[in-house]
Amino acid sequence: MTLPAQSPPRLSRRSLLVGGGICAAALVGAGLLRRWFRQRAGVFVARNQRYDSDLMRPIRDGLMATGIDPAQLKGKRVLLKPNMVEPTRAAAHMTTHPAVILAAAEVFRTWGASVTVGEGPGHVRDTEMALVESGVADALDSGKLPFADLNYDELGFVANRGGLCKLSGFHFPRAVLEADLIVSMPKMKTHHWMGVTASLKNMYGVIPGIKYGWPKNVLHHNGIPETVYDINASLPKTIAIVDGIDCMEGDGPIMGTKKTMGLLVVGTVPAAVDATICRLMDLDPAQVPYLQLAANRLGPIDETLISQRGEAWQPLMSPFQILDKPHLNRLRHHRGVLVS
């Protein structure tokens, strides 16, 4: 598989499963990582999207425009990782819409990949309930898509390649370790502690509850920004497809209100995708703690280093309300839209 130029080095599935990730990680010096990620990253934005429209086309266009070569996906294992932290039918705008998951799955399947959907909901032990409440269960049935419950899967240990938190490594589910490509599929939402949650923070969902708890409290106690960074630095190759159609503002990621943007955002460098998400929300990506850590290490967040594909973000920007809390003030220093 040809990976975009910004890709981190990949570990073989075998090396990860037997714990050889420690050895592989040792080969990756900080200087090498910096050289990889100083390069530019492409981010694709599609506007006027609806859940009942053809979502395959913008996803396909976005992936190809940002560096995915379809021919290289034939026979590869792709894991789609939607966001289903705490689904309820009362707030469908909290979770990745099933139509986006189905469309992404179909794109990868038409390119010859085998597709699995996987998630480890952070707040609910009953993953089946999360699937039903989010509508994803019906989508899996209709699309004949296999599902991997990442909270209860068998585990392999991978060294912490980020090195910012105290954890020496992460116990990743087998479905994650066996994937050739992971696709982070978050909902575009505000976050009441971090300001914004998108493709990097969504990777908390690959961390198994059976090992880290519900909520995944081990991560919180080791620092949210640091563990977001370290998890993403330690994962196999990850790209992003963001559901920005019906979004969440205010008290996200659970209790916020719906805000319709009609967007799909796609990219092969999640940090750059998340920075663009922030700009679309009129929030400063440099003030999001985990993006501060990710900048120029996991990928660029500076606008000058991000090549915009599809639509330009500037005309689509619409301010998202965030909580009026001291720890969030820095994100909106340039404006004054508040909720309390």
Next chain:
Amino acid sequence: MDWLASILAQLAAQPVIGYVPNQSPATEPTAMAALALIAAGRQKQAVPALDFLAACQGESGAVGIRQNEPQPGWPTSLALLAWRAADEASGRDAHSTPRRRAVDWILEARGTAMPASPEMGHNTQLVAWSWADKTHSWIEPTAVSVLALKRSGLGTHARVREAVTLLWDRLLPSGGCNYGNTVVLGQTLRPHVQPTGLAMLALAGEAHEPDAQARESVAERDDSDTHLRFGLVTRSLDYLRRSLVPPITATSLAWGILGLRAHGIELPRADELLAAAYDRVQAHDRSPHKLAILALATQDTSLPLFTTGT
């Protein structure tokens, strides 16, 4: 119930199970299988499961999540329930040693207290049980530990009394609970069925009104609506009754039914709902873990999960 017979036959044939078929065995589903078999009077067929749990017990007394995963130790209380049930059913103390070591570990394990914060609605100083070492106390590990210690005759232990207070403290004002947060940054969170069912099981036999410590805890936290918080158990049971409707899923349904039953409430059409949940499991992941919990939910209050008081 044909489906129940089918589950029990499957568990009897393979009582050491993972969460899904063809997965390496894990302690939680295996403890559930043991409990389901014992509750159905099939103690002999539960022996491999009980032995597996003993094999997973480490030197500390903790039972890890899998045989090669000694940490975290939250399944220890489930194993203790299973060993206790087996010994009660047989009238013998076959598992007295692993039970004693499990009790010791549970009483030693402590969730981490957090500094009081105006941003958090619950009493962060109360200590019960966490999922993982050096983290905060949460609903499900606390509820199961309370059940296991009560069944072990330790209902009056100070750790259990504080844990009961914590469970009561984590119930939402309108009833029910979630994983264990109540109000965050001024926003009241939503309840979930499964943790509410487990909390109701653990609180069965407790006075519906808070004891002095709990009353003080709530009063310190939120003077304005202290009076509204009394009767939380009643409201939580109402929440369960309202929520156990199609398309309710297997484990939520089972724990919800058990939580209601622990308070003397039988859910109308429970058999129908359980059968539908069984069909759904069989049509999807065929999880033996879910099947074991469904089988447990058919049992009456002689089930070794129920307690009648402290």
